Amino acid sequence: xxxxxxxxxxxxxxxxxxxxxxxxxxxxxxxxxxxxxxxxxxxxxxxxxxxxxxxxxxxxxxxxxxxxxxxxxxxxxxxxxxxxxxxxxxxxxxxxxxxxxxxxxxxxxxxxxxxxxxxxxxxxxxxxxxxxxxxxxxxxxxxxxxxxxxxxxxxxxxxxxxxxxxxxxxxxxxxxxxxxxxxxxxxxxxxxxxxxxxxxxxxxxxxxxxxxxxxxxxxxxxxxxxxxxxxxxxxxxxxxxxxxxxxxxxxxxxxxxxxxxxxxxxxxx
Amino acid sequence: xxxxxxxxxxxxxxxxxxxxxxxxxxxxxxxxxxxxxxxxxxxxxxxxxxxxxxxxxxxxxxxxxxxxxxxxxxxxxxxxxxxxxxxxxxxxxxxxxxxxxxxxxxxxxxxxxxxxxxxxxxxxxxxxxxxxxxxxxxxxxxxxxxxxxxxxxxxxxxxxxxxxxxxxxxxxxxxxxxxxxxxxxxxxxxxxxxxxxxxxxxxxxxxxxxxxxxxxxxxxxxxxxxxxxxxxxxxxxxxxxxxxxxxxxxxxxxxxxxxx
Numbered sequence: 063x064x065x066x067x068x069x070x071x072x073x074x075x076x077x078x079x080x081x082x083x084x085x086x087x088x089x090x091x092x093x094x095x096x097x098x099x100x101x102x103x104x105x106x107x108x109x110x111x112x113x114x115x116x117x118x119x120x121x122x123x124x125x126x127x128x129x130x131x132x133x134x135x136x137x138x139x140x141x142x143x144x145x146x147x148x149x150x151x152x153x154x155x156x157x158x159x160x161x162x163x164x165x166x167x168x169x170x171x172x173x174x175x176x177x178x179x180x181x182x183x184x185x186x187x188x189x190x191x192x193x194x195x196x197x198x199x200x201x202x203x204x205x206x207x208x209x210x211x212x213x214x215x216x217x218x219x220x221x222x223x224x225x226x227x228x229x230x231x232x233x234x235x236x237x238x239x240x241x242x243x244x245x246x247x248x249x250x251x252x253x254x255x256x257x258x259x260x261x262x263x264x265x266x267x268x269x270x271x272x273x274x275x276x277x278x279x280x281x282x283x284x285x286x287x288x289x290x291x292x293x294x295x296x297x298x299x300x301x302x303x304x305x306x307x308x309x310x311x312x313x314x315x316x317x318x319x320x321x322x323x324x325x326x327x328x329x330x331x
Numbered sequence: 332x333x334x335x336x337x338x339x340x341x342x343x344x345x346x347x348x349x350x351x352x353x354x355x356x357x358x359x360x361x362x363x364x365x366x367x368x369x370x371x372x373x374x375x376x377x378x379x380x381x382x383x384x385x386x387x388x389x390x391x392x393x394x395x396x397x398x399x400x401x402x403x404x405x406x407x408x409x410x411x412x413x414x415x416x417x418x419x420x421x422x423x424x425x426x427x428x429x430x431x432x433x434x435x436x437x438x439x440x441x442x443x444x445x446x447x448x449x450x451x452x453x454x455x456x457x458x459x460x461x462x463x464x465x466x467x468x469x470x471x472x473x474x475x476x477x478x479x480x481x482x483x484x485x486x487x488x489x490x491x492x493x494x495x496x497x498x499x500x501x502x503x504x505x506x507x508x509x510x511x512x513x514x515x516x517x518x519x520x521x522x523x524x525x526x527x528x529x530x531x532x533x534x535x536x537x538x539x540x541x542x543x544x545x546x547x548x549x550x551x552x553x554x555x556x557x558x559x560x561x562x563x564x565x566x567x568x569x570x571x572x573x574x575x576x577x578x579x580x581x582x583x584x585x586x587x588x589x590x591x
Contacts, residue, residue, distance in 0.1 A: 115464050144466040155461035157453075169465045172472070214461075221465075 068093045068225060068257045069114065074123035076109065077281075083109050084120065085281030091225075096251050096258040098268045100303070101278035107261040108152065110278075111227050114259070115149055116140045127225065145173060148218035152230045154210040156202040156217070162189070163198040166217045173221060188216040192246060208239030212246070219250060226256045232264040240264070244271055265304055269293075277303060353549045356470075360548065363468070363475030373476040374483075381442045381477065382484030386491065388441050389434060393492040396429060397421065397499020404500075405508050414508075418515035419522045421500035422493075426523060426532045427588070430493035432580050435539035438485055439572030443547035446477055447568040450551025451561035459552075474548050481547070485540025486533050493532065531587045538579060543572040 069091040076084040083106030091097045099107055112118040114125055116132045125132040130143060156165050166185045170176060176184070189195040192212040202210060211231065219226060228247060232240045248271045251258045262268045268275070269289040277285040277292070277300050285292060285300040292300060302310030318324065367374055400421050408414045450473065453459050459469040497519075504510040523529065547568045554564035 117460065117463060141466040141468065144464060147464065149461070149464045151457050151461055151464075153457050155457035157458055158456070169467070172465065172467050217465075 066093050067091065068128055069259070070124075070126045071114075072124045072126070074110075074113070074125065075121045076106070076113065076118070077121065078106075078109075082281035084113075084123070087123070087278070087281065087283055089276055089283070091257060091259055092274070093257050094251075094255065095273040096247065096260065096271055098260045098262060098272040098275045099278060100261075100263055100265070100268060100275060102303070103263060105278055105280070107278065108229050111149060111229055111259070111261055114225075114227065115144060115147060145221060146224045148221075148223035148226045150211070150215050150218050150226070150228045150231055152233060154202075154207075154214040156205075156210055156214055158202050160202075161198070162194065162200050162202070162205070162213050165202070165213060166220055169217065169220045184220065188220055189213075191219075191250065192216045193242070208235050208242070211235070211239075211243065215243075215246060215250075219254065219256070222254060224257060226250070226258045228258065228260045228262070230262055231260065232262060232267050240267055247271060265306065269304075279303075352553070353545065356549050356552065357478075357545055359470050360474050360478050363471035364479055366471060367475055367479060373472070374479050377476045377480035378484060381446065381480045382488065385438060385441045385484065385488055388437055389488050389492050390495050392433065392437055393425075393430075393495035394499040396433060396492075397425065397496030397501075398503045400424060400429070400496065401500035401503035401508075405504055405510065414504075414510055415514040416518050416522075417500065417504045417510050418497075418519035421504070422497050422519045422523050423528060425493040425496040425500075426528050428532075428580070428584070430496065431489045431532050431536040431539055432576060434485065434489040434492045434536060435543060435576035435580075436573055438488060438540070439543045439547075439569050439576065442481065442484070443543045443568045443572050444565045446481070446544070446547040447551040447554070447565045448561060450474065450477070450548060451554035451556075451564050454552065454554060455556040455558075455561055457556075470552075474552060478544050478548050481544025482537070482540045485543070486536045489536030489539075490533065527588075531583075534587075535580065535583050538583060539576050542575045542579060546572050546575065 067090050069089075071087055071089040074084040074087040074089075076082075087110070089097075089099070099110065101107055109118055113120050114127070114132065116135060119133050127143065128146075130139075132140070132143070135143060156162075157168065160168065163185055166188055167181050170181050170184055186195055186198070189198055192215055194209060194212055194216070197205065197209060197213070202213070205213065231243050231247065235243065244267045247258060247260065250256060260268055260272065269292075272289055275286065275289055275292055276283050277297075279299060285295050285297045287295065292304065295301065298310060301307075319327070401417060404417055404420050405414055408417060408420065450459075453469075453473065459473065462469045462472060501512075501515060505512045505515050550564040550568045550571075554560045
């Protein structure tokens with residue numbers, strides 16, 4: 063396709079044992095856009111991000127980031143490529159032994175030879191962007207979950223990556239923090255000229271800021287399109303997911319024996 | 332009937348596979364050591380954590396061991412009228428055996444367990460994973476400085492153990508029990524050889540340092556990223572290190588002092 067595509071995933075296959083995480087997934091991520099991958103929990107969305115980052119190798123298929131095939135890269139090249147990627151972990155993953163300031167400074171100090179004065183400028187500007195310049199001297203243990211995620215966000219964009227990935231950025235956050243993070247993702251994407259991938263199942267937040275959405279279930283892309291297109295999609299699965307209905311094509315029950323048989327079977331033994 | 336044999340075989344294969352994994356891992360760690368020379372501050376931080384913070388337990392234990400050793404040896408030697416050689420006996424026991432071995436056991440409990448728990452928890456909380464995503468190799472950045480610091484600390488701590496232990500023996504032997512101070516030191520000086528005794532003891536402690544730190548960093552890095560996983564890994568570090576120290580002590584003693 064056009065050179066406007068930063069990341070292409072082609073025919074991706076991956077499984078944990080017999081559970082298929084990706085069963086022929088095709089995804090394209092356009093530069094400068096916010097692309098969201100949505101699906102029920104446990105469908106392997108996090109694994110998908112790890113494959114993009116080269117931490118997990120796909121069993122088949124290709125992931126092309128800016129012209130380079132990620133699974134084909136050697137260790138040194140992979141490290142080099144990762145400098146232009148940022149990943150916000152679901153658990154924030156701040157270094158607990160370092161202060162907020164040193165956490166954000168970590169990637170800058172590791173990869174550049176900038177003077178401490180310059181490092182300070184960069185760190186403070188990133189912290190200012192997430193509204194936590196005043197928390198620079200705190201330790202991660204002193205932060206609330208929402209603050210920790212914002213610090214992790216500042217750290218992930220410290221080296222101005224081209225691609226920013228968010229792994230369930232809204233999970234476990236209060237409504238105000240959710241709003242703050244939603245706004246931040248959009249703001250950072252537009253002001254820093256990033257390309258963003260969000261993995262999430264928070265329909266409301268994500269639909270508001272996404273340019274393009276992929277719905278994934280059982281390792282396959284079930285539906286894709288702009289948020290407006292998806293809202294009008296006639297796929298029953300997409301409708302169940304987007305409207306948060308408890309039953310539909312996705313059953314409420316985990317596959318099990320017949321309830322009656324199970325109860326009486328247990329009584330007999 | 333064949334079941335027990337099969338189980339033994341299976342356990343042996345699993346142990347071998349794990350040893351192979353640990354070896355591949357340590358090769359990567361060793362490859363990460365030369366770049367550290369340019370960023371030695373990372374090692375210095377760990378020397379403090381692993382080495383300096385272990386000094387208290389080493390010194391207190393050494394003093395106690397030295398004092399008990401002085402006391403026990405004095406009563407035995409007195410029966411043969413040779414309590415004057417107390418200094419030599421205490422020094423040789425400490426420098427050759429007790430110094431390296433007890434330091435190794437204490438080091439495994441104090442520093443080894445801390446290393447495993449720290450690295451294991453960093454893994455469980457995805458700190459290592461996030462480091463990888465920031466294009467920083469955690470083996471080079473986290474594991475290699477800790478490994479090097481462990482290796483450098485052990486011989487120094489063992490030397491400290493022996494020195495403090497000898498002072499303990501002196502306090503009891505000369506201070507309390509009336510052994511002649513001159514005899515205590517001069518017989519020690521005359522009969523403790525630098526190469527045969529002190530250097531061999533240092534080599535022992537260096538070997539123990541490598542083994543304990545290797546086990547500790549591998550167990551941490553390989554821990555299951557859960558609470559039980561980290562707890563099991565920490566337990567394994569202490570248990571395996573203790574066995575390894577005792578086993579290698581026997582082998583090294585046989586090699587070093589067997590001929591004389």
